[in-house]
Amino acid sequence: MNKHFTTSGPVVPAEHYCIDPMQRLDWEEIHYLIAAKKYFVLHAPRQTGKTSTLLAMMEVLNRSGEYNTLYVNIEGAQVAREDAHWGMTLVCQSIAARARDYGIEPGLPALAKSVLADTDSANAVTELLSRWAQISPKPIVLMLDEVDTLIGDTLISLLRQIRAGYAQRPRAFPQSIILCGVRDVRDYRIENAHKETITGGSAFNIKAKSLVMGSFNRAEVEALYAQHTTATGQVFAAEIFPELWEDTHGQPWLVNALGNEMTWEDKTARDRSTPITMERYQAARERLIRSRATHLDQLTNQLKERRVHAVVAALLAGESRIANLQNDDLQYVEDLGLIRTSPQIALSNRIYQEIIPREITWQWQATITHQQAWYLTPERRLDMVKLLTAFQQFFRENSDVWLQGLPYKEAGPHLILQAFLQRIVNGGGRIHREYALGRKYTDLYLEWPLDEVKGFYGEVQRVVLELKILYANLDKTITDGLSQVSSYARHCGATEAHLVIFNRNQEVSWDEKIWHEVRHDAALQVDVWGA
Template identity: 55%
Template sequence: MTRWAEHSAQPVILLLDEVDALIGDTLISVLRQLRAGYDKRPAHFPLTIILCGVRDVRDYRIRSSQSQEIITGGSAFNIKAVSLRLGDFTQPEVERLLLQHTAETGQVFEPEALATVWHLTQGQPWLVNALAYETTFTMREGRDRSRPITAEMVQEAKENLIQRRETHLDQLTDKLREPRVRRVIAPMLQGYELERAVSEDDMRYVTDLGLIRPTAFGPQIANPIYGEIIPRELTFVTQLNFESTFQSAWYTRADGRLDLSRLLTAFQQFFREHSESWIERFDYKEAGPQLLLQAFLQRIVNGGGRVEREYGLGRKRTDLLVLWPTATPNAEGKTTVQRGVIELKVLHKSLEATLAEGLAQTWEYADRCGAEEAHLVIFDRTPAKPWEERIFRRDESCQGRPITVWGM
């Protein structure tokens, strides 16, 4: 770098991308060399150096191979002038970006498609561009510029990205194995409050990774795509086992509609027989029951349906919206969608108190989603409690809406 600066007629600005991919003594060496050249600028060293990565320098945890000690400060880190974070796009920025494609090619995005891109990504730059490229260049129907981009195409593009495990998404799931990430994400999957073991540094780190975002209701998973990837990746092997055990035809009725009650009956029996051994295989054992049911429901996605998930800190439940295309078209000739809500709760008070709270939450979510049917699943994790007391099915109601309650 010194020779480069000496031969350049202009001051040098250097960008080092993915610098946080370096580890151990290699990273220590790089950081110390950058600091050593500071007083030689600009004639004998780059005037400005930008370190690009998914983490701030303050979050590097370096273990020296010589001393086997964690280095989190000192001269190697005393190089930063300022930290800048590339934020997410706003909704108007997402729309302006997509409409540039329309201006150049004439191919339009239907209003529902624009809204779906925003909803699924919440402006995460890589996801926005990936969905746009998938729908307009990769998918065959999207390459026909005379055809508009629809919301259904955006949903299909999302599924394509997830199934291909694109590099960005694969790196994201790799972060889930880190203890600092697990301490934050596990309670969110359960809907619990954060434990005392979670520090402010953990929260800031997971936020900087882009996994969560602050909202008026507290920290939430950053966007619906991440919200779907997290449980799917954490239960990937379990899903494969389910696919070899349960065939897709058994949960559909003769008219092609989804039989949610039959599906939950089968899961209830499976949970009774196998949950303890299967949950032990999960990295996130704390959220084992919720993850196991979501892995079971993944058969719906593979059969042509969709599961949308809502969870976050302090919600005390996980909301699942099951969407299933029916064979009956509406008055406009478009495919109608069957909508069912499944609310997941863990027994944390008495059964009656949990039931009362859960029924109100299930009604609110079903009403907001316009669901045709609603189910409340209550997991009882009381140690040594007999299964005969955990397993039940009740037909309840809340504000006139029938709700089926499943005890597990």
């Protein structure tokens, strides 16, 4: 079977294009921690290759002959929720079954059965690991994956039982245990049956270190795609790669998913003599975004978490409330892979920047009845004055209802305008979003092809919009906005610019809020809109 880009499950090097998992970690440090009998955490955002890396680690360590190393996914114990007895039973059974399946300790299922029959569940994991360590001819290295999916007393019991056996390592307990998941153990917020909150750090205070596995770097992205070219002869246009990097910033699932879209989902590209052009890349990108694939659906679920909400809301609104956010929350959201903090705080990549506002407003966007054709001139240009005039009326009639239902009320006006624009440009144009955190505005860059046949390879209408919330002085807000939007227009090569200012003061009438005037900044005309 020919290799291909994979978007599900662990990487199989014989079947999938991949970056060597062992190159994605500081192997020297991991080997030192294991040799030093340390218990530590390895965490990474979902679908970044964590499981593939752990399986590769198990193979390398077992091949070295130094250790009996076992990888176990214990996510199945999540169903036990607060039932710690059932949860610990499932954990013990999972450890035993994987030891048998990998040929590391074929007799462990029988030992687990005996332990579960003779030992209280509050000590079952400790007892199983202790007995196994005593009969194992080599020190044990145990990797427990998806630990952070466990809930309440089940998770507390597991962490405390591991801690209870720690002092007996390596003669009567594993030499090293690696807890794996999306989150660092410090971010485990556990509520027990008595509604008491216990942090992971207090329940597992034997952690020596937390290691993070991140995304691909730019060279790795290009190396991954080069594997396809080497295997099939199909080439990617060089200009794709800067765009691919900005769109993904190396997020492994996105990189693989775009590769799959370009080389397989585009059926015409299955003929490997067909070069992958920038036009094909842009089409693949749009298909992926509109697909609402599993990875992107998981992203939407994360947006519902309180700690994620606080950070993302500030980003979407471009507000300066970042100073009020907790450092732990910022670190947590970065660990989830949703933001990056260097060189400045921002959503992780351009695809997330586009996906997040679309997903937040999905059900509302579907209710917008305005149609694209209403806003096209005979030359097939978007009539932005007509479009934004219609938006003012739409916002006046619907914003109260929308703002009550939107989960991200802080960024509500920005999201409503983006949903309105998205409804109009879907299937034809593109909207690029820039979230200027701390500068109190959001930039939108709209591209609209004027020739349906040539698409983005023909003449393109380029429009920039800057969205601001009115906090104090209107004249100063306009002055600042004119400078900012004209600078953004020059950067994008846009010839049309609009500044939209939302007044959220409920004491001001709609007749006062809704207005439109034309200003100029240098040689650029800027339409300024009140809403």
